[in-house]
Amino acid sequence: MSDTEVQAQYEAYPYPERKPTDERKRLITGSPSLPVEMDHWLWGGARDWSRPLRALIAGGGTGDALIQLAQLLRDAGRPYEITYLDMSEAARRIAEKRAQVRKLDGISFVTGSLLDAGEHGAFDYIDCCGVLHHLADPQAGFDALAGALGPEGGMGCMVYAPHGRSGVYPLQAAFGTLFQGLAPEKRLKQAKRIFAALPDAHPFKRNPRLVDHEKGDAGFYDLLLHGRDRPFTITELLSALAEAGLDYAGSPEPMLYDPTPLTGDLPAGMDQVARMQLAEDLRGTFKTHVVYASKSGQVVPPPLGHGDAVPHLRGVAPEALAAHVAETGQITIDTAGEAFTFNVPRTAAGAIALVDGRRDLEQIGRGQDGFAPLWAQVEAALCGSGMMHYSRILAV
Secondary structure (H helix, E strand, C coil): CCHHHHHHHHHHCCCCCCCHHHHHCCCCCCCCCCHHHHHHHHCCCCCCCCCCEEEEEECCCCCHHHHHHHHHHHHCCCCEEEEEEECCHHHHHHHHHHHHHHCCCCEEEEECCHHHHHHHCCEEEEEEECCHHHCCCHHHHHHHHHHCEEEEEEEEEEEECCHHHCCHHHHHHHHHHHCCCCCHHHHHHHHHHHHHCCCCCCCCCCCCCCCHHHCCHHHHHHHHCCCCCCCCCHHHHHHHHHHCCEEEEECCCHHHHCCHHHHCCCCCCCCHHHHHHHHHHHHCCCCEEEEEEEECCCCCCCCCCCCCCCEEECCCCHHHHHHHHHHHCEEEEEECCEEEEEECCHHHHHHHHCCCCCCCHHHHHCCCCCHHHHHHHHHHHHCCCCCEEECCCCCC
C-alpha cells in the first residue's frame, strides 16, 4: 500500500472515531502521555514543570493524546507548547474542533509526515501512538523522532504486538487480495459483508481482545482493512529504539513484562530483553506495546523510596485504597485478564491515605517507624501495576 492510499484511508475514515462535542462531557485518558507517568519514567519524577513542556504529537489522528496532554497540563496549571502533526486533514480538523470545544490554547496544528519531525524543532517529549507500525519503513520513523528530541527529551510510543491480535493479519491479507484498487468506501462495504459470513471458529472471532471493529467504520477499517500494518514483538521494538539511539526507560505496567510469576526461577544469565520477550510469549495477550524511551545513556530511574519524591495514585482514591488495605492486607490488580495479588501490611493504610500528589515521602512517612521497608512493599504493588507514579507536577 502506498502513502497515498494510506492517506486516502484516513481522509475517508479519520481514526479513532470521535465527536468533538463529546469533549463537553468526558476526557479520554490512557498511556502514554499522562504527565505524572511521563515524569516517573523519563525524568526521575523530578521535572521542573515551571518550564514549558515542548511536546510533539506525531501522527496525532483525531487528537486523543493531544487533548489529554494539553488538558491535564492546563488542569495542573503548567505551561506547554504542543505541536500536532498528522498526514490526514480530516483527522486534523476533528482534533482542532476538540481543542476548540475545550478552549485549549498553546497548540500548533501541522499537516505533514512524522518523518519531517526534526523540521519543527527539538522537543522535550514526543508522543507517537499507533503510527510507526503503519510506515513503509518503520525504522525511518523511529530515527526521525529520535532526531527531534532535545538533550533531555523522551518519547512515549505505542506499536501493535502480534500475539494479542491473532486473527487480524490473515483477514488483512485476504481483504487486501480481494479489494486491491477499490476506493475505501467500497472496500469497507464488501469487507463487512464477508466478515459477517466468517465461521465462528475463525481465530479472529475467537479472540475476545479484539473490539475495534465494533466501534464504528473507522475502527473496522483500521483493524481489518489497513494495507500496511507490521506488528512488533517487544524484542523487535527495543531493537528499533536502540538502532535509533534510544534506550527503553519503562512501560505503564512493568509487571506484565516480568515472567517470574508464571515461571519461578529463570535460567542464569537471561538479560532484560529476553525476560520481557519470555513474558510476552507466555502471556500471549499483548495487543500493543506501550513504552517510554530516553536518549541512549540518559535513562533516569524512577525515584523509588526517595524522600523528596511525590507519589500520585491512578484510578483509585487514596481513602478507598487505604481502607481496603487496612481490612485485607492485600492489593489485587486485574489487568489484561490476569490477576496479581500483593501482600501489603495493614499498617501501610495510614501512609496510603496521605497520598495526594502534593506530599512527598518524607512528609508521608514522618513519625512512622519502619516506614522505608513498609513503603517498599506499597511501591512493588502500585508502581509495578501502573497505579502509582512519582512527579512533582503539583508541588509548589
